[in-house]
Each structure stands twice: as structure tokens, then as C-alpha cells.
Amino acid sequence: MAITVVGSVAFDSIQTPAGRRDRCLGGAATYFSLAASYFTSVRVIAVVGEDFGPDQQSVFQARGIDTQGIERAAGKSFFWEGSYLENLNEAKTHATELNVFGAFEPKIPDAYRDSEFLFLANIDPVLQRRVREAMPQAKLVAGDTMNYWIKDHRDALKQVLKGLDILLINDTETRMLAGNNNLVQAARGVLGMGPRMLVVKHGEYGATAFYGARTNGLGAKTFRAPALPLEEVVDPTGAGDSFAGGFFGYLASQKELTPGAFRRAMFYGGVMGSFAVERFGTERLQQLSRAEIDERFSQFRELTHLD
Amino acid sequence: MAITVVGSVAFDSIQTPAGRRDRCLGGAATYFSLAASYFTSVRVIAVVGEDFGPDQQSVFQARGIDTQGIERAAGKSFFWEGSYLENLNEAKTHATELNVFGAFEPKIPDAYRDSEFLFLANIDPVLQRRVREAMPQAKLVAGDTMNYWIKDHRDALKQVLKGLDILLINDTETRMLAGNNNLVQAARGVLGMGPRMLVVKHGEYGATAFYGARTNGLGAKTFRAPALPLEEVVDPTGAGDSFAGGFFGYLASQKELTPGAFRRAMFYGGVMGSFAVERFGTERLQQLSRAEIDERFSQFRELTHLD
Numbered sequence: 001m002a003i004t005v006v007g008s009v010a011f012d013s014i015q016t017p018a019g020r021r022d023r024c025l026g027g028a029a030t031y032f033s034l035a036a037s038y039f040t041s042v043r044v045i046a047v048v049g050e051d052f053g054p055d056q057q058s059v060f061q062a063r064g065i066d067t068q069g070i071e072r073a074a075g076k077s078f079f080w081e082g083s084y085l086e087n088l089n090e091a092k093t094h095a096t097e098l099n100v101f102g103a104f105e106p107k108i109p110d111a112y113r114d115s116e117f118l119f120l121a122n123i124d125p126v127l128q129r130r131v132r133e134a135m136p137q138a139k140l141v142a143g144d145t146m147n148y149w150i151k152d153h154r155d156a157l158k159q160v161l162k163g164l165d166i167l168l169i170n171d172t173e174t175r176m177l178a179g180n181n182n183l184v185q186a187a188r189g190v191l192g193m194g195p196r197m198l199v200v201k202h203g204e205y206g207a208t209a210f211y212g213a214r215t216n217g218l219g220a221k222t223f224r225a226p227a228l229p230l231e232e233v234v235d236p237t238g239a240g241d242s243f244a245g246g247f248f249g250y251l252a253s254q255k256e257l258t259p260g261a262f263r264r265a266m267f268y269g270g271v272m273g274s275f276a277v278e279r280f281g282t283e284r285l286q287q288l289s290r291a292e293i294d295e296r297f298s299q300f301r302e303l304t305h306l307d
Numbered sequence: 308m309a310i311t312v313v314g315s316v317a318f319d320s321i322q323t324p325a326g327r328r329d330r331c332l333g334g335a336a337t338y339f340s341l342a343a344s345y346f347t348s349v350r351v352i353a354v355v356g357e358d359f360g361p362d363q364q365s366v367f368q369a370r371g372i373d374t375q376g377i378e379r380a381a382g383k384s385f386f387w388e389g390s391y392l393e394n395l396n397e398a399k400t401h402a403t404e405l406n407v408f409g410a411f412e413p414k415i416p417d418a419y420r421d422s423e424f425l426f427l428a429n430i431d432p433v434l435q436r437r438v439r440e441a442m443p444q445a446k447l448v449a450g451d452t453m454n455y456w457i458k459d460h461r462d463a464l465k466q467v468l469k470g471l472d473i474l475l476i477n478d479t480e481t482r483m484l485a486g487n488n489n490l491v492q493a494a495r496g497v498l499g500m501g502p503r504m505l506v507v508k509h510g511e512y513g514a515t516a517f518y519g520a521r522t523n524g525l526g527a528k529t530f531r532a533p534a535l536p537l538e539e540v541v542d543p544t545g546a547g548d549s550f551a552g553g554f555f556g557y558l559a560s561q562k563e564l565t566p567g568a569f570r571r572a573m574f575y576g577g578v579m580g581s582f583a584v585e586r587f588g589t590e591r592l593q594q595l596s597r598a599e600i601d602e603r604f605s606q607f608r609e610l611t612h613l614d
Contacts (some may be wrong), residue, residue, distance in 0.1 A: 182539065203514070223535070223610060226513070232491075262612070263614075301613055303531050304533065306567070306574065306608055
């Protein structure tokens with residue numbers, strides 16, 4: 001089934017121990033949709049500026065991603081500059097220029113309105129909520145957020161959480177959102193805010209899904225997917241968004257959302273995140289095959305398999 | 308088969324967000340031997356002072372641990388004081404008093420000499436090497452170390468590594484020992500120093516075994532065991548030593564050291580570490596049953612199980 005994703009499509013300038021790239025295609029919606037495109041059809045809602053040309057457009061087209069929801073506005077696209085020189089697990093931001101994104105008013109093409117899966121990537125929770133309300137037909141709604149919205153836009157974010165089935169955030173964001181340093185207790189606190197499932201992304205250590213605690217107040221159930229220890233991380237940018245794309249894309253490809261489907265989705269999330277960091281920007285995500293993806297899925301499974 | 312372990316038997320004063328305990332029984336060899344005692348017979352080599360009395364002795368006796376290698380010396384036992392108030396993952400050391408441990412000369416009882424498994428807990432690598440050389444019959448030798456020895460006693464430590472089958476250390480120690488921030492590259496570097504297997508302990512995220520790279524210089528094989536996300540961590544002291552005890556104890560209980568046995572041993576290591584942190588000091592490790600241990604093993608397995 002089709003996924004609609006709303007989020008940023010951007011240009012990134014990135015420096016890592018492996019080198020530097022200027023103004024490569026980036027943005028949460030870009031990484032998400034490329035990763036998800038290997039599993040299902042994807043439709044993007046975003047805004048770009050006049051610097052978004054045929055080269056960028058072709059990256060989406062080559063993966064069959066529907067871009068009629070990418071609005072062109074006068075001005076420049078969202079731009080981010082960051083480095084990972086001291087710590088590959090945490091970006092140091094040097095510049096964030098919202099540009100056309102500052103006045104973003106998501107417009108939903110009619111052709112997107114039958115999407116049964118909706119992903120609200122990390123943007124202003126006011127916009128996330130507006131898109132969610134404009135797409136009441138969505139059967140499964142997942143989303144992401146970040147420390148900035150948790151700290152300074154908590155009320156708006158809490159409104160979004162009430163309408164989410166699945167929230168995907170990292171360890172630090174989970175602890176900050178719940179105001180609790182113990183991950184399990186924090187996860188239960190977040191589940192009490194609305195989402196039926198919380199997926200906590202641990203970077204190189206994998207991810208943990210917490211679910212099933214909302215109604216009875218008892219301990220949440222957990223499922224943990226490991227990450228493959230990687231020989232070389234070229235560029236960590238977009239790893240979390242690629243995890244979300246693999247996770248949600250795999251779910252959208254399934255006829256039934258069984259517990260087993262969610263478990264495999266956690267593994268596919270880790271798989272897509274692990275590919276994303278192997279090259280700068282979206283390079284690796286642009287040229288995968290489903291066979292490569294399934295081969296790595298098997299490696300992930302083997303990594304923790306007991307006979 | 309029997310394990311001989313050499314290491315510290317100590318008194319610890321510990322403060323955590325859950326409270327405070329003064330002078331409870333601690334030390335790497337204590338946690339290790341209690342954890343391993345649920346799987347096989349364990350023999351301890353250590354030195355204690357006059358403050359080590361019947362209360363402490365009975366903790367070992369109740370678990371059937373052979374203590375004839377625990378030497379009594381004039382003076383006080385090794386003492387450590389630390390807290391985990393800001394970060395449960397890293398102890399802040401307030402006091403370390405070597406006391407009788409400063410002049411420790413390990414003496415190996417004749418009755419220990421048929422031990423086929425030898426564990427060199429975290430002590431001066433000069434002593435580790437001496438014990439290893441005095442027990443040439445040991446078929447499988449594993450050991451631990453810490454940042455202090457890696458930084459300031461590197462040459463002595465490297466001699467120990469040449470005689471080890473398995474080294475168990477944490478992420479930071481692995482990176483420091485190899486001088487490489489990428490965990491996979493660092494692991495390969497450590498494997499090049501001698502051990503046939505490196506087990507990297509990730510704390511709340513589990514552990515990864517790297518092995519099989521020494522001879523051909525190609526990428527090491529990996530196996531990752533997750534940790535159970537814990538609702539409450541009362542006292543993290545000894546978690547790593549308990550992991551080692553569960554891991555090595557389980558291996559010593561197996562007729563054949565198959566790849567499957569090593570994988571299950573990684574899970575049993577995580578299981579024993581997760582019990583250790585549930586109460587202060589060694590309280591929880593003193594009163595487990597094998598049924599409780601196997602129940603948690605099943606939970607760990609279920610935690611990452613794909614159909």
C-alpha cells in the first residue's frame with residue numbers, strides 16, 4: 001500500500017572523517033522515501049526552491065517516487081551544514097537555513113488522498129498535525145521529531161502524539177520527552193502520551209520497539225533489533241530517516257500487520273540505515289537492489305540467531 | 308569442567324540513585340565466581356585482609372565455590388568507593404585502597420591445577436601472566452582488563468593478550484587498546500594482538516563477539532547478543548564481571564565448544580549481568596535459581612527472535 005510522507009527535502013553540506021560533500025541532496029523526506037521505495041510506492045509532500053533542478057528531481061524519479069506533492073517556491077531550498085569530525089554518532093551543526101521551508105504550507109495532491117500509510121517526518125508539529133488531520137483515511141500513522149520541538153514546542157508536539165500509531169525517535173529524545181533517564185520508564189511515559197508503539201533508535205546498537213502498555217499501565221512489551229557493526233561509516237547523515245523508511249516501507253508492503261511483520265520491519269529499518277551510512281548523502285540508497293537488501297537482512301538475522 | 312578465576316575480592320561502598328551501601332562484598336572475582344557458579348564449579352585465587360570474615364566467606368560457600376585459593380593476609384582487604392549519581396553507565400570513583408592487594412602474589416593450590424578453564428579478571432597484567440604461565444594445562448583462557456592497564460602498562464598487557472583465547476572488555480577499552488574509534492576496525496586490531504575472540508560489552512545494549520580474523524587479515528566474524536532493557540537498575544557495579552561469569556561459566560558447562568555454544572554463552576552473559584544490577588552488590592547473584600536464569604534466557608531470546 002502507498003505511503004505519503006511529509007518532511008524536508010534539502011541540500012546538505014557534510015564533513016566527516018571520510019571527506020566532504022557540498023550541497024548534496026538531503027532532507028528527512030528524501031532519505032525516508034528513497035529507503036521506503038524499495039518496498040512500496042511512496043508519495044512526497046515538501047517544498048523546494050529554485051535550486052532544486054532536474055538532477056535532484058531525477059533521484060526521486062529513478063526510484064519511482066511520486067513528487068507531485070513537492071511544491072516549487074521562489075527562493076532557495078532548505079539548507080543544512082554539519083560535521084561529524086569528533087563523534088560519528090552526533091552531528092555538529094554549522095548552519096541551518098530554512099529558506100522556502102520557513103513558510104511551508106503542506107498541500108496534499110488529490111492523488112495522495114487514498115494513502116493508507118502516512119509518515120510525518122521531523123518538521124514543525126503544527127504542520128505534522130495539519131497533514132494528519134487532512135488525511136483521515138490513513139490507517140497507520142508514524143512520525144519522528146527532534147530535541148528542538150520537544151524542548152520548545154511541547155504542547156504542539158503532544159497534540160501530534162495523540163494522533164500517532166508509531167513514534168520513532170532516539171534514546172536522548174525519548175528520555176527528554178518523558179523527563180526520565182531510565183529508558184524503559186521513559187518509554188512507558190511516551191506510550192502514555194498517545195502512540196501505540198515507540199521505536200527507539202540506538203544508532204550503532206540497533207533499535208528497540210516498546211508497545212502494548214497504554215491501556216493497562218503495566219510494563220511495555222519490547223522487541224530489540226540489533227545493528228550490524230560496520231567496518232566503515234562514511235556519513236551518518238540520514239541514518240535515522242532511512243531506518244524509518246525501511247521500517248515503515250516494509251510494513252506498508254505487508255498484507256497483514258502481524259507481530260512478526262513488525263519484528264521483520266525493525267530489522268529492515270536497521271538494514272536501510274546501515275546502507276545509508278556507507279556513502280555520502282543518499283548515494284548508496286539510490287542504487288540498491290532488493291536482493292542486496294534481503295542479503296543484508298539475512299546477515300542481521302544471522303548476527304543474533306540462536307539455534 | 309572447573310574454572311579457576313584470579314582477581315579481586317573486595318569491599319565496596321556504593322551510591323546510586325536507588326540508595327547507598329557501605330562496605331558490601333565486591334570485587335571482580337567475587338561477581339565472576341558467583342555468576343559462574345550457577346553453571347559449573349568455580350575456584351578462586353585472591354587475597355583478603357582481616358576484615359574478611361565468616362559473613363563474606365559464607366557467600367562463597369553457599370554457592371559451593373572453592374575458596375582455598377583465597378589467601379588471608381595481615382591488614383585490610385581491597386576497598387573501592389564509587390557513585391553513579393549522574394550516569395548509571397559510568398562509575399565515579401571516590402576512593403581506591405589496594406591494602407593487602409598491593410603486595411598480592413597469587414598462589415595456586417594444587418587442587419586447582421587440573422582446571423581446564425582459566426579466567427584472568429582485571430588485575431595487574433604482570434600477575435595475570437604469572438597465573439597463566441603457572442597453569443599451562445588450561446584449555447581455554449579468558450581475561451578482562453581496564454583503561455588503567457591499557458594506558459600505563461601496555462607492554463605487560465600485550466604479553467597477556469598473546470596467551471589469551473578470549474578477551475572481554477567494553478567499547479571504550481576496545482577503542483583505546485587499538486587506538487581506533489571505529490569499533491569493527493578496533494576489534495580487528497585487538498584480534499591481531501593475540502586473542503582468538505574479542506567480546507565487547509556494550510552495557511545496556513548487549514555485547515558483540517568478534518572472532519576468526521587473526522590468520523587471514525580479512526574482516527572478523529561477528530555475533531551480537533542484545534541486553535534486555537531494564538525497568539530498574541539499582542546498582543551497575545559488577546555487571547561486566549557477572550557477564551563474564553555467565554559467559555565463561557556456560558562455556559565450561561558444555562561438552563563441546565561449538566559455535567552455537569558460544570552464541571548461547573553470549574546470551575547467558577547478558578542474563579547474569581541483568582540480574583546483577585537488580586540489587587545492590589552481589590545480593591541478587593547470591594540467591595538465583597537455574598530456573599530463573601533459564602526463564603530470563605528465554606526472554607532474551609524472544610527479545611530478538613524472528614519467526
